[in-house]
Amino acid sequence: MWEIDSAEALQALASRLSAFVSERDAITLAGDLGAGKTTFAQGLLSALGVTEAATSPTYQIVHAYETPRRTVYHCDLYRLHPGDEEEIGFAEMCQTGAVVVEWPDIVADVLPHDRLDVRIEGEGGTRRVTLTGFGAWEKKLARFRQIEAFLARCGWEGARCLGLRGDASARQFMRLLRAGETAMLMDWPTQSDGPPIRDGRPYCAIAHLAREGTPFIAVSHWLREHAGLSAPAVTASDKDAGLYLVEDLGDAVFGDLIAGGEPLEPLYALAVDGLSAVRASGVPRSLPGPGGGLYDVPAFDREAMDVELDLLLQWYFRLEPVAADPAEMARSFVEAWSPHLDWLDKQPKTIALRDYHSPNLLLCRERDGLKRLGVIDFQDAVWTHPAYDLVSLLQDARLDVPEAVEHALYARYCEAAAAADPAFNAAAFARAYAILGAERNTKILGIFARLSMRDGKHVYLAHLPRIRRYLWRNLAHPALGELKAWYEAHLHKA
Secondary structure (H helix, E strand, O other): OEEEOOHHHHHHHHHHHHHHOOOOEEEEEEOOOOOOHHHHHHHHHHHOOOOOOOOOOOOOOEEEEEOOOOEEEEEEOOOOOOOHHHOOOHHHHHHHOEEEEEOHHHHHHHOOOOEEEEEEEOOOOOEEEEEEEEOHHHHHHHHHHHHHHHHHHHOOOOOEEEEEEEOOOOOEEEEEEEOOEEEEEEEOOOOOOOOEEEOOEEHHHHOOOOOOOHHHHHHHHHHHHOOOOEOOOEEEEEOOOOEEEEOOOOOOEHHHHHHOOOOHHHHHHHHHHHHHHHHHOOOOOEEEOHHHOEEEOOEOOHHHHHHHHHHHHHHHHHHOOOOOOHHHHHHHHHHHHHHHHHHHHOOOOEEEOOOOOHHHEEEOOOOOHHHHEEEOOOOOOEEEOOHHHHHHHHOOOOOOOOHHHHHHHHHHHHHHHHHHOOOOOHHHHHHHHHHHHHHHHHHHHHHHHHHHHOOOOHHHHHHHHHHHHHHHHHHOOHHHHHHHHHHHHHOOOO
16 A cells, blocks of 8 residues: 555656556556546556646546557546446457546446556545556566565655656666656566577577676676766666666667757767777776676677577578578578688677667767767677677668768778777778678577567568668678678578
8 A cells, every 4th residue: 555645646656657557458546536546547647658638538438548659548437337338449448558447346347357456545635545456467566566665765765757668678667757856767577588499598598698787787887987988877776676776868869869850970970989989998808796796798609699690590581481491501501600600709809788779879968078978778798899889880770871871980980999909900800890790680680570470579570671781781791702692592682
């Protein structure tokens, strides 16, 4: 039970619950007239992305709102009688969106099994709020209570949630506001490692994907304190619970800025200079970690690259089948890649942040110098050739980087590298750039196909033509002739 002493606190509680509302969901609001049901609904709807002022649909019965992530229905059933729900299409609403229901007793017999019941009681300025979860909401509510306890320990009890952001991982980010100050709650619950795929080990272990926050904390510290970039400082953490309170770097994400009309090249030039700063910082393999320990950055070894490349065979060619014997295709694929991976293994190495591209780069306008560059989503960092992050940026999977811009910014990086290190080998770097670009884009073709076929995230298919164009750019390198021949025999150029 939550003791609430103001309308603002009631809306804040509702906003924090928004993190757990699914695309199709049900939240019921029970209480006497004037208890605060509509006030609670307003806080919830705002956090779910409803931008217009929400009022109680007492006479309209239903207000429908379209948000970027879902349709939200706000129902006030006070004037209905049992059975009237068919006339307003209540069952259809529950199947197509998130439904917030005031006076739910009218439809008690047809409420979804998976739902959150909210009861608001009290008089005057004090309210008692009781939350009861059914079905999937039992687990959600247990997690919510963990988060509430964590925020209370951190001094952020009662904060308002201003919005949510997720990524392709299991993590979710909640922007919190308290007394004019903002912070991000990183909710990173423990997940199943998935099925074993090689020698009893799951994909995440082979590919060195982080499962908890230690690498995030260690890499963030190095980027801030030694490379001079802006990376979110972690101000509080509960590793066992998978909860972290981190610095809020704002919303000026490169991809959004470019979509809004800002020129790409100046932003990417700043990002290239950031990579030069990381390289110049002399980052060690063992980074200072939380609690005074060390975090060893995992090697992007042959096994990790093999399992990433295999995504093309396992997923992409299920989306775009080819007339070839699968066993022979797999054998020749490994054979074509082997000499390039062997060569790459002998080259100089440093840290690679791994997803260094437009969704994970921010412009911190109020800061100076390289601090204007904000970097997020680096917890999967690996130890590999320095060309990896450069090709991730200049062959951005999420937006088109013109080839002329790629060449100009590639030259900018190489000039800085040569100036800092007289032993910089430009020819070897170009070869590594092409190999890692081909490896990364091969992996992405498989991942985006998997996101569509397995997870129903079909929006990623729109990126496939761009990824194929980047891949062919890489395969044009003279050293990759035999590898290029394999792709020409099996991959459509269109």
